[in-house]
Amino acid sequence: MTLKSKNIETILAEKRIFKPSKKFQRGARISSMKEYSRMYEKSIKDPEKFWGKIASELVWFKKWSKVLDETEAPFYKWFVNGKTNITVNCLDRHLDTATRNKAAIIWEGEPKDRRTLTYSQLSREVSLFANGLKNLGIQRGDRVAIYLPMIPELAISLLACARIGAVHTVIFAGFSAEAIRDRVLDSESKLVITADGGWRKGNVLPLKQTVDEALRECPCVRNVVVVKRGQGEPFPCHIQEGRDHWYHRVIDDAPAKCPAEPVDSEDMLFLLYTSGTTGKPKGIIHTTGGYMVYAYLTSKYVFDLKPEDVYWCTADIGWVTGHSYLVYGPLINGATVFMYEGAPNWPDWGRFWSMIQDNSISIFYTAPTAIRAFMKWGEEWPNKYDLSSLRLLGTVGENINPEAWMWYHRVIGAEKCPIVDTWWQTETGGIMITPLPGCVPAKPGSATVPFFGVDAAVLSEEGKEVEAGILSIRKPWPGMLRGIYGDKERYKQTYWSKWPGKYFPGDGARKDSDGYFWILGRIDDVVNVAGHRIGTAELESIFVEHPGVAESAVIGIDHEIKGKCLVGFITLKEGVIATEALEKELKEWAGKKIGRFAIPDKIIFSADLPKTRSGKIMRRLLRDIATGRALGNVTTLAEANVVEQLREKYEED
Numbered sequence: 001m002t003l004k005s006k007n008i009e010t011i012l013a014e015k016r017i018f019k020p021s022k023k024f025q026r027g028a029r030i031s032s033m034k035e036y037s038r039m040y041e042k043s044i045k046d047p048e049k050f051w052g053k054i055a056s057e058l059v060w061f062k063k064w065s066k067v068l069d070e071t072e073a074p075f076y077k078w079f080v081n082g083k084t085n086i087t088v089n090c091l092d093r094h095l096d097t098a099t100r101n102k103a104a105i106i107w108e109g110e111p112k113d114r115r116t117l118t119y120s121q122l123s124r125e126v127s128l129f130a131n132g133l134k135n136l137g138i139q140r141g142d143r144v145a146i147y148l149p150m151i152p153e154l155a156i157s158l159l160a161c162a163r164i165g166a167v168h169t170v171i172f173a174g175f176s177a178e179a180i181r182d183r184v185l186d187s188e189s190k191l192v193i194t195a196d197g198g199w200r201k202g203n204v205l206p207l208k209q210t211v212d213e214a215l216r217e218c219p220c221v222r223n224v225v226v227v228k229r230g231q232g233e234p235f236p237c238h239i240q241e242g243r244d245h246w247y248h249r250v251i252d253d254a255p256a257k258c259p260a261e262p263v264d265s266e267d268m269l270f271l272l273y274t275s276g277t278t279g280k281p282k283g284i285i286h287t288t289g290g291y292m293v294y295a296y297l298t299s300k301y302v303f304d305l306k307p308e309d310v311y312w313c314t315a316d317i318g319w320v321t322g323h324s325y326l327v328y329g330p331l332i333n334g335a336t337v338f339m340y341e342g343a344p345n346w347p348d349w350g351r352f353w354s355m356i357q358d359n360s361i362s363i364f365y366t367a368p369t370a371i372r373a374f375m376k377w378g379e380e381w382p383n384k385y386d387l388s389s390l391r392l393l394g395t396v397g398e399n400i401n402p403e404a405w406m407w408y409h410r411v412i413g414a415e416k417c418p419i420v421d422t423w424w425q426t427e428t429g430g431i432m433i434t435p436l437p438g439c440v441p442a443k444p445g446s447a448t449v450p451f452f453g454v455d456a457a458v459l460s461e462e463g464k465e466v467e468a469g470i471l472s473i474r475k476p477w478p479g480m481l482r483g484i485y486g487d488k489e490r491y492k493q494t495y496w497s498k499w500p501g502k503y504f505p506g507d508g509a510r511k512d513s514d515g516y517f518w519i520l521g522r523i524d525d526v527v528n529v530a531g532h533r534i535g536t537a538e539l540e541s542i543f544v545e546h547p548g549v550a551e552s553a554v555i556g557i558d559h560e561i562k563g564k565c566l567v568g569f570i571t572l573k574e575g576v577i578a579t580e581a582l583e584k585e586l587k588e589w590a591g592k593k594i595g596r597f598a599i600p601d602k603i604i605f606s607a608d609l610p611k612t613r614s615g616k617i618m619r620r621l622l623r624d625i626a627t628g629r630a631l632g633n634v635t636t637l638a639e640a641n642v643v644e645q646l647r648e649k650y651e652e653d
Contacts (some may be wrong), residue, residue, distance in 0.1 A: 028438020110342025148196025
């Protein structure tokens with residue numbers, strides 16, 4: 001079936017439906033569509049009553065005076081005047097129960113070193129480091145940048161910042177020095193937490209060296225805390241006297257108890273930067289109370305968390321998925337979280353499956369990109385291992401194609417595990433559209449139905465409900481972003497200006513006859529590559545910084561493994577000759593400036609780029625060229641012959 005609207009053209013014809021098994025339903029937290037519908041209706045009709053009741057399940061120093069304040073919309077406030085601390089709910093509330101001796105984090109490093117921290121031990125580690133941060137002058141409201149590999153100290157760092165009311169901003173450990181610099185400067189971070197290195201595919205990432213390079217232009221940073229991940233070579237690490245401090249010495253000098261700082265519900269918990277179409281990353285603000293409540297409830301119901309579960313979210317904590325569903329949400333629910341440092345194919349393609357077997361993982365949450373890689377590597381790898389401990393599977397980060405969903409269901413889930421295909425964003429703070437595993441029948445490729453409190457709709461450009469169009473959220477929800485750091489106007493324009501009073505996530509969608517949502521991808525020029533959301537404008541500006549480049553355009557096209565890959569169209573300056581060596585140089589340039597995940601699969605050199613008469617590059621036509629589709633309307637082109645020349649050049653390459 002082909003569906004068209006003013007904004008969307010898509011082909012979808014998925015008829016398969018998978019109901020939860022009777023066995024799963026019997027033990028599920030929500031086991032019937034009737035129960036889901038009843039709760040959903042309450043959450044939409046009376047959100048204040050619904051969310052007030054949920055929030056009351058958590059610990060507050062002072063109860064809120066009002067659940068939702070809409071007077072300054074779109075700057076909504078949740079749990080107004082409430083005082084809490086998210087770490088009290090992640091840690092303290094479990095310490096008077098049997099959970100105190102339960103594993104909070106089971107960690108495995110890429111070289112197969114291991115650590116387990118109980119809730120009691122994790123609480124102590126967090127208090128030690130929280131006091132260490134205070135000894136280094138960090139106070140409530142200060143921003144702390146974190147650039148760490150996937151080691152326990154990364155989770156500890158988040159919690160330690162939250163413990164004292166400091167704001168953490170985690171920077172993915174694959175980012176370059178320039179990317180670190182930009183985020184540190186924008187957030188005005190006073191302290192950076194890093195490590196001497198981290199393991200990835202058998203190699204050591206020189207994290208401290210990268211931070212040193214970044215901080216040459218960051219006068220706001222007064223101190224750097226360095227976690228010792230390795231010993232000697234290949235972990236070279238320069239310590240700058242007076243500025244740099246070893247993590248183990250910071251905590252050695254600190255008291256073992258740190259009372260949680262009571263913070264306001266609307267105090268900032270963290271900043272997380274996400275790429276946008278303007279080229280400048282956006283510092284997304286999440287505050288304490290609403291985010292805490294939403295992370296708690298989505299984790300509880302979407303993953304059907306039980307005390308006996310060992311839960312593994314494979315996302316890096318550098319992304320919002322790691323924040324919400326590796327650290328905060330599961331810990332508030334008292335879950336046991338598995339955490340892994342390295343690559344899924346090191347030392348071989350069976351690494352993930354061996355860890356599921358050896359740790360009796362029961363819930364597995366990963367990206368479609370990873371699933372497509374698993375498919376490519378072959379079924380023989382998961383078939384070598386006992387995956388019978390798995391009872392629930394999840395996907396996150398981008399759309400999952402039905403073929404990958406079916407492979408996941410059959411090979412990994414043994415046709416017995418429900419799959420929760422979750423749609424949400426950095427900005428939403430938590431899962432927005434998802435099947436609840438005990439009651440919602442799944443359709444491969446569909447995110448299915450809205451979570452509680454999420455008033456989702458598919459709208460036309462004019463704001464009317466349509467079958468296929470643009471996704472919108474029509475009511476505020478607790479986990480929502482509270483702004484863009486330092487730019488209130490950009491926040492309003494980016495997310496709230498398309499339709500008055502409605503949130504604009506920037507994704508196309510369709511809604512089928514069963515009320516299921518199908519997410520159709522971005523409608524702007526932000527491309528999701530291997531789970532990394534990359535603004536093409538940011539990449540384009542990086543290429544133009546190269547001394548040989550006059551102009552650039554970057555697009556995303558479908559890729560068998562990554563979901564999307566990047567293609568760069570480059571116009572060179574006069575006298576600069578296009579060579580294979582230059583193509584290689586430009587790819588390395590992108591890797592150095594942004595990160596290796598941002599390297600285009602292909603670079604096409606062109607004398608010109610297709611532009612409108614007003615000078616705007618027509619990326620739609622570039623996508624048509626790259627995918628071999630028939631070209632659309634070219635009447636607005638300044639020079640129509642450019643398109644044909646580019647197509648010939650693309651096919652030659």
